[in-house]
Amino acid sequence: MGDLKQHSLIKAQERLRDQVGHALRAALIAGQLEPGRVYSAPTLAAELGVSATPVREAMLDLAREGLVEPVRNKGFRVTEVSERDLDQYTELRTLIEVPTIGIVTRIAPRERLEELRPIAEEIVASAREHDLIGYLEADRRFHLTLLGLAGNERLVETVGDLRKRSRLYGLTSLDKAGLLVSSAEEHLELLDLMLSGDAPAAESCMRRHLGHVRSLWADQADQAK
Structure with missing residues (x-):
C-alpha cells in the first residue's frame, strides 16, 4: 500500500x-511575464498559490524550450525574442501549416471540422471579452487540433513548439487597440472555407x-518605440 500511495503522490505532483x-506559458505569451x-x-509560487517546487520544475521545462534561462541564486530570466526570430518562426509555421491545411481540407470528414466551430467561436468571444488567457488557450486548441486531422503527431508537436517560441509580447497592445477581434474572426472564415472543400482558398x-498576426505585432512594436 505504501508504494501505491507514493506512486499516486508522484502522479499528482x-x-x-x-x-x-x-x-x-500563458503568462509569457500574454506579456504578463516581461522579457x-x-x-x-517563490515569488511566482506565491502568486499562483502553490509551493515553489512545481514552479521550479515547470521553469526548468520552459528553460529546455528556450522560453526562460536560469540565473544562479536568483531565479529565471524571460528570454527576449527578436523580430528576426519572429520572422523565422512565422516562415517555418507557414511552410508547415499552409499545405497541411490544404491536406486536411481534402481528407477530413465534415463532422470532424464542424466539431471545431465551438472552439473558433470561443476564440472570438474571448477576444471580445479581452480574455487573453482564454484566447490563447482556445487558439492553441483550434490550430493544433485542426493540424492533428492530418494524422501526423510529430507535425503537431513541431508546430506546438514553434507557437511557444514565437509568443507575441504585443498581444496586450493588440487587444487594447481593438485589433485582436479581427484576427480571431479569421478562424471562423478558415473553418467555413475548409467545410466548403475549397483547399486553395483555405x-x-x-x-x-x-x-x-505577425504584421499586427510588428505595427504595435513600432508604435511603442
Whole structure:
C-alpha cells in the first residue's frame, strides 16, 4: 500500500507541474511575464498559490524550450525574442501549416471540422471579452487540433513548439487597440472555407492569418518605440 500511495503522490505532483507550466506559458505569451526580467520561483509560487517546487520544475521545462534561462541564486530570466526570430518562426509555421491545411481540407470528414466551430467561436468571444488567457488557450486548441486531422503527431508537436517560441509580447497592445477581434474572426472564415472543400482558398486564408498576426505585432512594436 505504501508504494501505491507514493506512486499516486508522484502522479499528482506531475500534474501540478504541468498545470503550473501551462499557466506560466500563458503568462509569457500574454506579456504578463516581461522579457529580460528575472523572476524567482517563490515569488511566482506565491502568486499562483502553490509551493515553489512545481514552479521550479515547470521553469526548468520552459528553460529546455528556450522560453526562460536560469540565473544562479536568483531565479529565471524571460528570454527576449527578436523580430528576426519572429520572422523565422512565422516562415517555418507557414511552410508547415499552409499545405497541411490544404491536406486536411481534402481528407477530413465534415463532422470532424464542424466539431471545431465551438472552439473558433470561443476564440472570438474571448477576444471580445479581452480574455487573453482564454484566447490563447482556445487558439492553441483550434490550430493544433485542426493540424492533428492530418494524422501526423510529430507535425503537431513541431508546430506546438514553434507557437511557444514565437509568443507575441504585443498581444496586450493588440487587444487594447481593438485589433485582436479581427484576427480571431479569421478562424471562423478558415473553418467555413475548409467545410466548403475549397483547399486553395483555405490555404490562402491560413497564409494570410499567419502573416496578419505577425504584421499586427510588428505595427504595435513600432508604435511603442
